[in-house]
Amino acid sequence: MGDVVKGRVELSTWPTPVERMPRLAARLGLREHDLWIKRDDLIGLGGGGNKVRKLEWFVGAALAEGADTLVTTGAAQSNHARLTAAAGARLGLDVVLVFPGTPEGTADGSGNLVLDSLFAARVHWAGDAEPSTLGDVAGEVCERLRRDGARPYLIPFGGSSPLGAHGYTEGGEELRAQLPDVDHVVVALGSGGTMAGLVAALGQERVLGVHCGAVPEPAATVADLAGALTGRSVDPGSLRVRTDQVGAGYGVLHEPVLEAMRTVAETEGIALDPVYTGRAMAGLVAAVRDGDIGPGQRTVFLHTGGLPGLFGHTDTVRRTVSALQSWKPA
Ligand SMILES: *Cc1c(COP(=O)(O)O)cnc(C)c1O
Numbered sequence: 001m002g003d004v005v006k007g008r009v010e011l012s013t014w015p016t017p018v019e020r021m022p023r024l025a026a027r028l029g030l031r032e033h034d035l036w037i038k039r040d041d042l043i044g045l046g047g048g049g050n051k052v053r054k055l056e057w058f059v060g061a062a063l064a065e066g067a068d069t070l071v072t073t074g075a076a077q078s079n080h081a082r083l084t085a086a087a088g089a090r091l092g093l094d095v096v097l098v099f100p101g102t103p104e105g106t107a108d109g110s111g112n113l114v115l116d117s118l119f120a121a122r123v124h125w126a127g128d129a130e131p132s133t134l135g136d137v138a139g140e141v142c143e144r145l146r147r148d149g150a151r152p153y154l155i156p157f158g159g160s161s162p163l164g165a166h167g168y169t170e171g172g173e174e175l176r177a178q179l180p181d182v183d184h185v186v187v188a189l190g191s192g193g194t195m196a197g198l199v200a201a202l203g204q205e206r207v208l209g210v211h212c213g214a215v216p217e218p219a220a221t222v223a224d225l226a227g228a229l230t231g232r233s234v235d236p237g238s239l240r241v242r243t244d245q246v247g248a249g250y251g252v253l254h255e256p257v258l259e260a261m262r263t264v265a266e267t268e269g270i271a272l273d274p275v276y277t278g279r280a281m282a283g284l285v286a287a288v289r290d291g292d293i294g295p296g297q298r299t300v301f302l303h304t305g306g307l308p309g310l311f312g313h314t315d316t317v318r319r320t321v322s323a324l325q326s327w328k329p330a
Contacts, residue, residue: 008060011052011087012044015174018300023267028288031295037270038175038185041277041305046086047115049079049305050194053167054159055087061163062093067153069094071142073134075251076101077275077312079305080158080191082112085121095121096145096152098138100129111312158191158214160221162228168197169229175202175300182206183297186284188276188304189222189241190214196225198302204239208292210283211243212276213250218243244286245279253315256282273306274316280304 017039025035043052062070070088074081074097081097088095097116099106102125106113116123126137135157142152156164171194175182185202189195189209198207199222211218219236226234247254253274260282261272272278284301287293310316 007064008056009063009091011056011059011090015178016040016042018175018178021264021268021270021301024264027263027267028285029295030288030293030299034295034297034299036179036298036300037268038178038300038302040171041303041307043305045090046083046119047305047308049083050168050171050302051080051083051159051305052087053171053197054080054164054193055083055155055167057163057167058153058155058159059087059091059093062153062155063091065151065153067093067151069096069145069150069152070155071096071098071138071145071152072155072159073098073138073157075099075131076106077112077251077309078158079112079276079309081121082115082119082308084155084159085116085119088121089119094150095119096124096141097121098124098126098134098141100126100131100134102127109312111310112308113312115308158193160191160193160196160225162225165193165197165200165225165229168194169200170197172198172201175302179298179300181298182300184208184287184293184299185302186210186280186287186293186299187302188212188280189218190276192218192221192225194302194304195239196222196229199226199234199239200229204234208240208242208283208287210245210280211241212279213246240292242283242286245282250275251313253313253319254279254282256285258316258319260285270303271307271310272303273309274313275309276306277304 021035022032076099145152195209219241223234223236257278261278
């Protein structure tokens with residue numbers, strides 16, 4: 001690990017496992033062998049998750065340029081930022097994370113922030129910068145670092161550029177080698193790179209993205225990235241994107257998501273997060289309910305990680321803990 005091979009730095013051990021989810025399949029009215037999960041949550045760096053596949057490529061490019069500092073942006077509970085911090089620690093690079101808000105204003109000062117701090121990242125709080133201007137703030141941070149003699153490398157929001165998305169073209173090929181006859185791959189759609197890479201590897205008819213409310217135009221975002229990866233134009237209208245799980249917005253708990261999180265936890269012993277994987281699973285449940293996914297079709301849920309974010313999501317923590325069942329021997 002840590003060696004650069006063809007532009008990419010290995011940050012974990014591949015492939016990630018695929019497992020069946022028979023009890024969840026039965027609960028949803030599918031057959032025992034229909035439902036599978038690809039465990040990218042078990043990626044062995046920094047708590048795991050999909051961003052590691054992208055970061056292997058960014059870190060490779062950063063080292064090739066002689067960079068000594070990784071800079072990226074996101075929400076305070078960004079899994080991508082946490083994994084950038086871990087990748088920096090693994091390779092001996094400094095990391096600066098650019099977050100909106102202020103440390104005092106971050107009520108949920110736990111979850112990913114705990115890990116960012118343990119991985120020794122520095123955080124630049126951008127105050128009331130809009131998400132759309134965070135990239136500009138990060139550009140200024142890079143300028144300042146350069147003036148101080150550092151060599152920064154800027155990783156885009158969510159790691160979603162064609163370079164990062166390439167990590168999921170490989171992830172999709174890895175999945176196809178494990179399960180050749182996949183009918184549906186269900187994935188959370190955040191900044192879009194993960195779905196775009198899967199579309200490039202598996203074709204748009206097999207990939208169902210569940211919009212999490214992180215970008216204004218999810219289908220167009222994925223289509224642009226998939227087009228850049230494949231070298232042919234991709235029609236946004238040809239992509240399978242569900243937009244029914246956003247609820248009141250990206251950071252807000254959506255009731256069907258909590259229900260999906262409970263269902264997967266109690267049938268399979270697998271934890272999902274309220275922002276991404278819980279939404280993706282609620283989308284899968286809805287797709288089974290409306291017949292887009294049916295019995296006899298092989299369906300893979302891509303677990304993209306995100307568990308630390310669960311502990312930084314105040315509302316979810318409160319709602320789940322208040323429903324805790326107590327028990328005493330008679
Ligand atoms: C970022 C993220 C996603 C979405 O991936 P994108 O490539 O940004 O669309 C899904 N799940 C988790 C846990 C994430 O952190």
